[in-house]
Amino acid sequence: MGSLDGLLQSDDAEHLVEAVTRVFRSDVGRIDDFLTRPHPLLDGESPLDLATSGSAGMVTVLELVLRAEAGVAV
Numbered sequence: 001m002g003s004l005d006g007l008l009q010s011d012d013a014e015h016l017v018e019a020v021t022r023v024f025r026s027d028v029g030r031i032d033d034f035l036t037r038p039h040p041l042l043d044g045e046s047p048l049d050l051a052t053s054g055s056a057g058m059v060t061v062l063e064l065v066l067r068a069e070a071g072v073a074v
Contacts, residue, residue, distance in 0.1 A: 012058055016051060019065040039064070041074055 024030040035048040041064060042050050050057040068074045 012062055016058060016062045016065060019069055023065055023069050
């Protein structure tokens with residue numbers, strides 16, 4: 001998760017890091033797996049690649065994580 005935190009310097013990035021940490025209950029292995037594995041709802045891109053591609057990608061990943069936190073299947 002350090003890669004995401006180091007590459008993104010915005011309020012949304014901070015929210016994303018916090019949300020991922022909550023959703024995966026600080027389990028570094030699960031966080032790493034989620035961030036680096038291609039995701040079907042992100043057109044096969046990994047959340048980390050999409051989030052670091054620009055602000056729109058980062059917001060898309062944040063919305064995905066927030067949906068998961070709310071209990072929506074992602």
